[in-house]
Every structure is written in C-alpha cells, then in structure tokens.
Amino acid sequence: MAASRKLASFRLPPLPTVGELIKLYNLRAEKQLSQNFLLDLRLTDKIVRQAGSLRDAHVCEVGPGPGGLTRSILNAGAADLLVVEKDTRFIPGLKLLSEAAPGRLRIVHGDILTYRLDRGFPTNISKPWEGDPPNLHIIGNLPFSVSTPLIIKWLENVANRTGPFTFGRTRLTLTFQKEVAERLTASTGSKQRSRLSIMAQYLCTVHNCFTIPGRAFVPKPEVDVGVVHFTPLVQPQIQQPFQLVEKVVRNVFQFRRKHCHKGVEKLFPEARRVELTQEVMQQADVDPILRPTELTIPQFRALADAYARLCAHEPALLTYEFREELRLKHVARKSNTASSPTLTDAPSGVAESSATPLKK
Numbered sequence: 001m002a003a004s005r006k007l008a009s010f011r012l013p014p015l016p017t018v019g020e021l022i023k024l025y026n027l028r029a030e031k032q033l034s035q036n037f038l039l040d041l042r043l044t045d046k047i048v049r050q051a052g053s054l055r056d057a058h059v060c061e062v063g064p065g066p067g068g069l070t071r072s073i074l075n076a077g078a079a080d081l082l083v084v085e086k087d088t089r090f091i092p093g094l095k096l097l098s099e100a101a102p103g104r105l106r107i108v109h110g111d112i113l114t115y116r117l118d119r120g121f122p123t124n125i126s127k128p129w130e131g132d133p134p135n136l137h138i139i140g141n142l143p144f145s146v147s148t149p150l151i152i153k154w155l156e157n158v159a160n161r162t163g164p165f166t167f168g169r170t171r172l173t174l175t176f177q178k179e180v181a182e183r184l185t186a187s188t189g190s191k192q193r194s195r196l197s198i199m200a201q202y203l204c205t206v207h208n209c210f211t212i213p214g215r216a217f218v219p220k221p222e223v224d225v226g227v228v229h230f231t232p233l234v235q236p237q238i239q240q241p242f243q244l245v246e247k248v249v250r251n252v253f254q255f256r257r258k259h260c261h262k263g264v265e266k267l268f269p270e271a272r273r274v275e276l277t278q279e280v281m282q283q284a285d286v287d288p289i290l291r292p293t294e295l296t297i298p299q300f301r302a303l304a305d306a307y308a309r310l311c312a313h314e315p316a317l318l319t320y321e322f323r324e325e326l327r328l329k330h331v332a333r334k335s336n337t338a339s340s341p342t343l344t345d346a347p348s349g350v351a352e353s354s355a356t357p358l359k360k
C-alpha cells in the first residue's frame with residue numbers, strides 16, 4: 001500500500017498527449033534530422049524498463065523530441081532527468097513537462113556529440129569502478145546517424161573512464177537500426193559478427209533487448225529498430241589502449257570473408273608483412289585460417305597483446321596505416337596520370353580514409 005502510494009507520487013499529472021503536443025507546437029518531424037517519434041507510451045515504458053529500476057535515479061535522455069520517452073522516464077521514478085535536445089522547436093513542450101515534474105527535469109539545448117556529460121551531474125553520485133554501477137543511466141531514441149558515432153565515442157570513454165563514465169560504470173539503454181543492434185550483440189561465428197561486436201563486447205555486457213517494428217514510429221522509418229542495453233565491464237576483456245584494439249580489429253575485419261591472417265598482414269608495411277604476421281599469429285596462438293567472424297574475444301585479446309609487444313620493440317609500427325599507404329599510392333598514381341593520361345586510374349574506394357567508421 002505504502003509502496004503503491006510512493007509510486008503514484010512519481011507519476012505526472014494529466015497532460016496533453018504527446019500527439020496533441022506535436023499538433024499544439026506544430027512539431028512536424030524533420031526528415032533531414034531523421035526524426036521518428038514514439039507516441040505509444042506503453043512502448044516507451046517498455047524501453048525504459050530495460051534500463052532497470054530508475055527509482056531516485058539520475059538519468060540523461062538524449063534527443064527527447066516531443067517527450068514520449070521523457071514521460072516514461074519520469075513516471076518510472078527518476079529523481080533528476082537531464083535531457084539534451086538539439087532542435088529548439090521541442091524546448092517549449094519540454095518546458096511544459098518540466099513544470100509538471102517540478103525540480104526533476106533539466107533541459108539542455110545542445111548537441112549530445114559535444115555536450116560535456118561529465119559536468120552534467122554532481123560528483124557525489126560517483127561509484128568506484130569495481131563496485132556496483134552508479135544510479136545514473138543514459139537512455140535515448142536517437143537518429144541512426146547519431147547513435148552509431150555516439151556509441152563509438154562512448155565505448156572509447158568506457159575504455160578511458162571519461163565522459164559519462166567518470167561517475168563509474170554508467171549504464172546505457174539506446175536504440176539502433178535493427179541491423180546495428182544485431183552487430184553490437186553478435187556472438188562468435190554469427191553472420192553479423194563485426195568490428196562493432198568486438199569493440200562493444202570487450203568493454204561491456206551488451207544485451208539486445210527487443211525489436212520495435214518501424215510501423216511503431218511516426219513517421220515510419222525504412223527499417224526496424226533494436227533496443228540495446230550496455231553495462232561496462234569491471235575488467236575489459238582486452239587490456240590494451242582503445243586505439244590499438246580498434247586498429248587490430250579494423251584490420252582483421254578488413255577482409256571479412258578471407259582467412260584472418262590476411263587482415264593481420266595489413267598491420268605491417270609490405271617489406272615486413274610475412275615475417276611479422278607469422279610472429280603475431282604464433283605468439284597469439286591463433287589459427288591463421290580462421291575467418292574474422294570466427295575469432296573469439298580472447299583470440300582478439302591475444303592478437304592485440306602480441307601486436308602491442310611488437311610495437312613496444314618497434315614503436316614506428318604503431319603509426320603504420322595500410323589504408324594511408326594505399327591513399328598515398330593512389331595520389332601518386334593520379335598525379336602521374338595527369339601527365340600521362342593513357343594510364344588507368346586506381347579502382348574507386350582506394351582513397352577511403354584510414355578513419356573509416358566502425359561498420360562491418
């Protein structure tokens with residue numbers, strides 16, 4: 001009885017529905033900003049439940065938009081909800097919500113990609129990394145174009161215990177395009193196993209909670225959406241700097257369908273490739289004819305450790321980038337072509353930047 005009274009006190013007073021708010025403030029979804037809204041509060045409640053108990057929690061919601069998910073977070077008992085929204089049109093509607101939940105909703109008009117979350121919450125909510133996670137959650141239904149770069153940035157933050165992870169092992173509940181959600185959580189040997197699977201799973205426990213059909217959103221996106229929950233691990237499964245791990249994983253997955261030694265070779269300049277690849281594969285005790293998708297995280301750890309040992313002896317190896325070499329060769333060939341137009345051009349795609357986003 002007392003518990004139900006307490007729960008009732010979290011709940012928001014009667015408000016216009018999210019749909020009515022959208023009409024009231026003329027909040028047409030901007031196609032350019034990939035805005036797709038969730039108006040069904042049962043669905044937003046279900047997303048919020050994946051975060052675990054929010055009673056008295058501090059929460060950051062990224063991209064609240066018209067505030068459906070925001071209402072569910074408040075109704076779940078969050079004591080302090082900081083929302084970061086880029087589009088000013090949503091601010092008046094969010095202010096209305098803030099008045100309905102006095103002292104519980106803080107509104108930031110800003111870009112989550114640059115906002116300093118480490119300054120967004122009081123330091124006294126921090127918990128030691130080795131202990132339980134802090135009572136701080138990040139929740140969001142973001143455009144796919146933002147959620148993927150953002151999770152890569154946050155994974156690096158997990159590795160370095162910076163940004164939202166200065167408070168401890170902050171948990172994340174985020175939406176992704178279904179295919180990306182599957183990659184993030186793919187296990188060894190599965191078709192979706194990719195760079196993202198390794199980078200997420202060496203640092204976090206990652207759980208693909210459920211899929212939301214595209215038709216649940218207004219307007220309906222082309223694809224279905226996956227809700228993914230992350231809890232940073234106390235001990236990362238690979239104990240090397242994030243950039244080094246990223247480099248090894250990126251190179252190995254460069255040729256997804258080939259034997260993994262093909263990708264490992266590309267960690268080294270051409271003249272040393274055979275010798276150093278053999279050394280790394282032997283030291284790591286990894287079968288060179290396994291496919292990248294068949295490698296376990298302990299095998300990636302062994303590869304990263306072996307590569308790090310080599311780099312410790314020869315630091316110049318660390319700066320070698322195969323794709324950069326290709327790019328330079330391509331530029332040189334192009335300038336030759338300009339003076340001798342009969343030469344054929346390099347195949348397209350060769351000039352791809354070395355900082356290709358973490359996709360497959």
Ligand code: SAM
Binds near residue numbers: 068
């Ligand atoms: N959370 C709302 C919902 O579920 O109905 C809106 C979802 S809509 C897919 C994404 C929201 O994120 C929009 O309100 C958009 O303006 C906002 N947004 C997009 N990029 C952002 C960024 N870089 N920083 C903060 N908010 C952003």
